[in-house]
Amino acid sequence: MDVLAVLDDKSTVIIEMQLANVTGFENRVVYNVAKIYSNQLKSGDDYPEIRPIIALKIVDFLMFQNTDRLITNFVLKERLENL
Numbered sequence: 001m002d003v004l005a006v007l008d009d010k011s012t013v014i015i016e017m018q019l020a021n022v023t024g025f026e027n028r029v030v031y032n033v034a035k036i037y038s039n040q041l042k043s044g045d046d047y048p049e050i051r052p053i054i055a056l057k058i059v060d061f062l063m064f065q066n067t068d069r070l071i072t073n074f075v076l077k078e079r080l081e082n083l
Helices: 025-038
Strands: 003-006 012-018 053-059
Touching: 012 025, 025 053
Parallel strands: 012 053
Antiparallel strands: 003 012
C-alpha cells in the first residue's frame, strides 16, 4: 500500500498506484481491503462499529476489458435481485 489514511469519521482509505499489470492484482486489492476491514474489531466489539474501507487504485493499464469508464465503483451487492 502506498498510502493508508484514516478519515475523521474513522473510515479508512487505501490509495495505491500500480504501473504493472501483475497477475493477481485484483485478488490483492480484495485481500488488502478485507484484511483492514476485518482487523477493525477487537474481541467483544459490536459489528456496527465497523467503518467503511475505500480503496482508490490508480493504474497505468486497462484493468477492466468490458467498460470504457475511467472510474468504477464496487460494493457488496446481491447480483440477481435489487434488494
